[in-house]
Amino acid sequence: MPELLRLFGLRFFFYSNDHRPPHVHVRSNDGEARFSINPVNCLENNGLKKQDLYLAEAIVETNKDEFLRKWSEFFKS
Template sequence: MPTLFELFGIRFYFYSDEHLPIHVHIQNGDGRAKVNVYPTIEVVSNNGIRPKDIKKALVIIETYQDDIIDAWRKYHGE
């Protein structure tokens, strides 16, 4: 389960056997969520992360979207 980065107490990661669409999992002390990164950024599921932290995570994902996509493709061989 490679961690891409951790910012503001939110960990961004993906699993080694992921599937499309390109997405990341996020985790903080309150819970976990899954967010599609490409082709559009959208929350797929949220289990316990507060709305303000989801908003913060979405801004981070938007800022680093290209880096996340590159890391995903490099790791999964796409």
């Protein structure tokens, strides 16, 4: 499970057997959500609080180029 970033109690990662299109998972103590990276969009939310969801979306938006680079590097795509 390659970790991309930990910030404000949120952990950003993808699973080593993940599928296209590029996306990132975000986990907190409350739950997990999944965001597409380009464009940034919440695809699924399983328990993340609304404020954490907004924060996660902003963090994915800010770091989307780096997340896409890491996705391509890991999956060789």
